[in-house]
Amino acid sequence: MEQVLNLLLLRFGLLVGGLVVLTLLVFAVAVALRRRGRLGEVRRYAAPAARAVSRGLDARGAARGRGAPRSGGSLAGAALRAAARHLDDDGRGQRGRGAGR
Known part of the structure; x- marks a missing residue:
């Protein structure tokens, strides 16, 4: 033991x-x-990738019967969606370049 x-x-x-x-x-x-x-450039490439991986994890979880996609999907998918939202922001809570309009 x-x-x-x-x-x-x-x-x-x-x-x-x-x-x-x-x-x-x-x-x-x-x-x-x-x-x-170069952080801004990497952010622009990483956000779509994080969203794509998030959708893939949610689809895989739904296919295995681990919950409906509308109920939030998997925990990993939710974490990646949050990361994608953060990457879409410019780090100051503003969306993209035209947020100050």
Whole structure:
């Protein structure tokens, strides 16, 4: 029993460690892009990709019978929709370039 618990704890630690490393890597890339002034360009490409992946996850969840698409879809799809909304904003809560009109 102790070996099983140790194995589960080790697996959990590796999973959390991997997520921390991935988060730090994404943050470092975002900082580097911002310093070079290319963050806006990457945002324009990333938003449609995030929306497409979100729709795909929702469709896959609906096909497996995990809820109707109108009820919000999967949790991962909802997270990617939120990321796409954030990427569509310019980081100041304004939509696109013509939001100040």
